[in-house]
Amino acid sequence: MIPLIGGLYRGHGVVTSIHGRRLINRSAVELLKAHRFARQAGDVELDLADTMRVLEALTEIGPGPASVDVARLVARFHAAGEGTDLVDFLRAELAPVLVDAEGASAASGTDVVLYGFGRIGRLLARILIAHAGGGQGLRLRAIVVRKGAENDLQKRASLLRRDSVHGPFQGTITVDEEANTILANGTLIQVIYSDDPATIDYTAYGISDAIVVDNTGRWRDEAGLSRHLESTGVSRVLLTAPGKGAIKNIVHGINHTDIESGDRVLSAASCTTNAITPVLAAIEEAYGIRRGHVETVHSFTNDQNLIDNFHKGDRRGRSAVLNMVIAETGAAKAVSKALPALEGKLTGSAIRVPTPDVSLAILNLQLERPTDKATLNAYLRKVSLTSPLRQQIDYIESAEVVSTDFVGSHRAGIVDGLATIADGTDVVLYVWYDNEYGYSCQVVRVVEAMAGTHPIVLPEREPVRIEQVAPAAVPEVVEAG
Incomplete structure (x- = not known):
């Protein structure tokens, strides 16, 4: 299963899960535990062989980017009755991402900048790096911090590598002090030192139309956060704290559909x-x-x-x-x-x-x-x-x-x-x-909604x-x- 799960993610942007528990980058034991959870959940008796058949059929079909719940697909397939062809069934269930699969794969992705690199900033970095896939979605391009010491870059990388609560970073991290970059699992992150969000030329680093995620909490109103928009290469700003005034506070799953293309400054609430x-x-x-x-x-x-x-x-x-x-x-x-x-x-x-x-x-x-x-x-x-x-x-x-x-x-x-x-x-x-971590996952979902890259969830939920x-x-x- 593991190479099929990885191939679907890297090649097609398909995120597989069992009742919301992701299968990407999981060990054999973790996959077994996910199946055990499905049995205990009582919604469907999920057999390993059923999961394998679905993964093989998905690989054959090659859908576009989507979040696919294998347990729900298996349940619906069994409900369809004997004589139903699995590939034909999956083509019908995944129709929304089959039509646009080619165009979706060609998408170039959206640049993301983390302004601040504290508790939430580093977890956002971990999640974005893990979600990098083929680059069609969110692309972590830079972090912006105030320089705290001569060995600042090494310390920032070390804090990303080790966390007392969430454990070690799953992968490799390389620091280039001359270029001021951190290379984490193939994601090249530019480290920019600044104390003024309005004075950075992000285009000098090849970054354009970026979404800046401000996790410093220094500015919470539209006037303060709009200073990010004065920097070249920034198109939108998301605050990882409750916004003040008229700023929309977005809780993904509840009101993320209220995000409009003209919204320049948003909050992900608390x-x-x-x-x-x-x-x-x-x-x-x-x-x-x-x-x-x-x-x-x-x-x-x-x-x-x-x-x-x-x-x-x-x-x-x-x-x-x-x-x-x-x-x-x-x-x-x-x-x-x-x-x-x-x-x-x-x-x-x-x-x-x-x-x-x-x-x-x-x-x-x-x-x-x-x-x-x-x-x-x-x-x-x-x-x-x-x-x-x-x-x-x-x-x-x-x-x-x-x-x-x-x-x-x-x-x-x-x-x-x-x-x-x-x-x-x-x-x-x-x-x-x-x-x-749970909050950081919600923040990433909001950024995906802002960028229009949040994967469609299939089968459709009712x-x-x-x-x-x-x-x-x-x-x-x-x-x-």
Whole structure:
């Protein structure tokens, strides 16, 4: 399977997955675990032989760029009945990317510049490098930082190579100090030193019409972020923090279709907003939300102090590694920017805790229509597997999972089914989220939407209706892959 999966990705831009769990660059053991997850999910008994046949048929067909869920294809193929030809079936299912396959493969890609190279910047770099494929999508061309030392380039490369939370970089990294470049798995990244976003000539490095992803947080309004547009070679800007004023806050999966070609400055909202908005949207659609409170138990971040010292923010001057710190969050109010139906219905607060990554959002909701735990969980599980929010919402049932089990999750949020409380119209949901990696995946999806390179997801996903979901469909235990 492994060479077929790689060949489909490199040659055709086809991203294969099993219920949203990517198969690219996975070991044999990891592929087996992905199949095991599909069996435990209860949606389809996915056999290795079925996956192999689908991969062989996909290789024969040679579709254009797409995100293909093998488990869903196998389920639909079996439902079609005996006598159905697999290749003909797949041609019908993949029709949207067969027509334009040749033109899609010829696309030159979109240049991306990372302005800032902190926690989010380095994870964005890892994801963009891993998604490089044949170069038809997003192309990481440069990072912009302020020079911190004479050996700055070596230090930046070292931080990309090693990460205390997310582990080592999967591949090779080479530094060229004369050219100020980092070569990571074949992706050549120009390192540019600047403290003014308006004074860089990106075209001097062969970069044009670039999307600048500002992950510094220094500017959050349109006036400040528009300074990037004064640099030659920049066409659009995305902020990796909540935007102020009239800037559109985009949560992929919820309102990314609101992105217009004329939008020059956008925001990818916050990690917490990305984690809770998809779940809230699913609940709002099925049950309606009268009001609610969001409490986030959030890992500490670099804006806090390691040990007590002056900080302009309340309580944040106290040691992040020794204390739980009550903090403010605008995530609850920010939800309405992406999901206007919840305007004025949510309040929110936060507690910073001494963990380096992965946070937990507790959604205390009063619904319009009553439900019970089994029905609600069955609905959310189905949403995580087959709905248009499949890339944003994951679902797990396990009595043993803790925060570190979700480090590296590609989803914006993971519903902890065993922790769900539902009593009529009163509901409490627990949603885990990797506030670094999961959020970074959402940011990349927004950049893909801005560039028009986000792969179409096949087979096409359908909204999940609560009346179609039976509580008995939920297996007793659903473990993460």
